[in-house]
Amino acid sequence: MELCGVELGGPVLNASGTFDAIAARRAFGDALLERFPFDAFVSKTVTLGPRQGNPPPRLWETPAGMINSIGLPNKGMEGFLVNDLPELARLGVPLVVSVMGFDHDELAALVEGVGAREEVAMLELNVSCPNVESGVLVGADPAETAAAVGAVRGRTTKPLVVKLSPSSVDPAAVAVAAQEAGADALSLINTLKGMALHPQTRRPWLGGETGGASGPAVRAVALEQVTAVAERTTIPIVGMGGIASGRDAADFLAAGADVVAVGTESFRDPGAGRRIAAELAALGATGRVRTPEAVR
Amino acid sequence: MSVPMAEPHRTLAPPERRVAEVRGARRLGAYDLITARDPVGPPDPRPGQFYMLAAGDGWGGGTGERPFLPRAFSHAAARPHPGGGAELDFLLEDVGPGTHRLGEMGAGEALMLLGPLGAGFRPPVQGTRPLLVGGGVGVAPLLCLHRELGADDQVLLGFRSGAHAAAAELFGDGARVVTEDGSAGSMGLVTEPLAAELDGDPAATVFSCGPPAMLEAVRALCAQRGVECQLALESGMACGFGACFGCVVETVAGYERVCVDGPVFAGSQLARVV
Numbered sequence: 001m002e003l004c005g006v007e008l009g010g011p012v013l014n015a016s017g018t019f020d021a022i023a024a025r026r027a028f029g030d031a032l033l034e035r036f037p038f039d040a041f042v043s044k045t046v047t048l049g050p051r052q053g054n055p056p057p058r059l060w061e062t063p064a065g066m067i068n069s070i071g072l073p074n075k076g077m078e079g080f081l082v083n084d085l086p087e088l089a090r091l092g093v094p095l096v097v098s099v100m101g102f103d104h105d106e107l108a109a110l111v112e113g114v115g116a117r118e119e120v121a122m123l124e125l126n127v128s129c130p131n132v133e134s135g136v137l138v139g140a141d142p143a144e145t146a147a148a149v150g151a152v153r154g155r156t157t158k159p160l161v162v163k164l165s166p167s168s169v170d171p172a173a174v175a176v177a178a179q180e181a182g183a184d185a186l187s188l189i190n191t192l193k194g195m196a197l198h199p200q201t202r203r204p205w206l207g208g209e210t211g212g213a214s215g216p217a218v219r220a221v222a223l224e225q226v227t228a229v230a231e232r233t234t235i236p237i238v239g240m241g242g243i244a245s246g247r248d249a250a251d252f253l254a255a256g257a258d259v260v261a262v263g264t265e266s267f268r269d270p271g272a273g274r275r276i277a278a279e280l281a282a283l284g285a286t287g288r289v290r291t292p293e294a295v296r
Numbered sequence: 297m298s299v300p301m302a303e304p305h306r307t308l309a310p311p312e313r314r315v316a317e318v319r320g321a322r323r324l325g326a327y328d329l330i331t332a333r334d335p336v337g338p339p340d341p342r343p344g345q346f347y348m349l350a351a352g353d354g355w356g357g358g359t360g361e362r363p364f365l366p367r368a369f370s371h372a373a374a375r376p377h378p379g380g381g382a383e384l385d386f387l388l389e390d391v392g393p394g395t396h397r398l399g400e401m402g403a404g405e406a407l408m409l410l411g412p413l414g415a416g417f418r419p420p421v422q423g424t425r426p427l428l429v430g431g432g433v434g435v436a437p438l439l440c441l442h443r444e445l446g447a448d449d450q451v452l453l454g455f456r457s458g459a460h461a462a463a464a465e466l467f468g469d470g471a472r473v474v475t476e477d478g479s480a481g482s483m484g485l486v487t488e489p490l491a492a493e494l495d496g497d498p499a500a501t502v503f504s505c506g507p508p509a510m511l512e513a514v515r516a517l518c519a520q521r522g523v524e525c526q527l528a529l530e531s532g533m534a535c536g537f538g539a540c541f542g543c544v545v546e547t548v549a550g551y552e553r554v555c556v557d558g559p560v561f562a563g564s565q566l567a568r569v570v
Contacts, residue, residue, distance in 0.1 A: 019539045020538045023538025023556045026303070026538070027308065027309055027413055028311035028537070035311055044541075053541065053544070056531075056542075056543075056551075059543075061362055063362065064356060066365060068542060264534075267534040267535035267540050268366060269408075
């Protein structure tokens, strides 16, 4: 199968920020490469400059899920391109690099710098950040999202996947805006904004005060948003949000996703991607490619 | 990917969660000690490494909202199994829904397991004696280290009370026990005999695991005396293998992940533990 012209061995990816293949290689050795759990690898989000991330605590367990407040720690674009990309290129699956810029110039520099590397098959734009001038969450607003995609579309010939935020009044409207601005594919959902209080002090538990909720707890929200986005767009969809089994993955494909991504479930089991792919195959479900005629 | 530098204190884990079987469970004072047969994991996890554990049944769902994520535990002992894999002992204290569920598991139940993970203890500095300092349920990784070092080490263990000090029996006669309430061993904090030992003879390497306040006191004591110490840290974790970036600790080089960069850190890497 293929996604935006990139050949994939199957329909299961990882969600950005939920698998560090370099750290996993330290823990699991060559067996990780022999039994790599995903059909394409999506990097943690890369920003232009290095980031330490948020102060701990960074995690909170919820019913059927968790909240994270990690804060995008990463080496910055140069550190990523020099240190990490050559390692990731040896995984043997196509690479999708997630990038986030805090303004259009940063985003353009990232798309140009990362997109120029031959190891990179696709780029994912993480638009879950505020416009530093207006304060509006870019991914929550159709016009902001279109402007961000439009600002970088000409900087690379590689496929651009736009990672949609669930924190929008109308995610499908944002999706349509992204498609019209030149996105090649859409991925959704990102985490839902959430918080937890310290059981004794009733102050925010997380060092970043708020965080992103994920896991099976958000699956129903994700399935609805994938359905709504699929009804109004024609470009491929990477569906995710609490997928923990082949049956869950089959639901997302039926809702209109072309491929799926596994996130939080990989925390519980690093082999979850392979297990879910096998369960999906046993159900006879595969990624489906929508044609424009198939869209209502 | 390129082959990473050999890391002798990190035994590699199979890259997926597997089902182990609980072979036995017994109450040990305030703790539970469970033994599990790991069918395919390595027979030689390093002291200080850890496993992510979850019950096969009754983990999420049902009436309880939690647990959802697995919980991290260093093994207290590991024995190669003649049929392959290993038999692993874990010391548990009931402090929340996850540890409660694990502690009530009995023989025959399925234990979901991933590991061994992280980097364990390194050898003592040449020419120094190993000094093991444990607190509470944190004595677990020191037990297998103690057995590996043989009779060359000294063991100092601190507990809240005599009920908790029951875990000291795992160390045989060789351990000195201190309790906060004096109900077993001598009364006080474990850092008191540690300070006396180091003042008597500073040619030691300290290996420690326990609650954060104790580890910080151990770190400071050793730093003041120029003694190398290796501290096994604990942290809430979602994954245990570097994926979630949730378990960071502040080091002199910035935030590092307890699960892949530790859990054993040199005291000199940490500005302070808490």
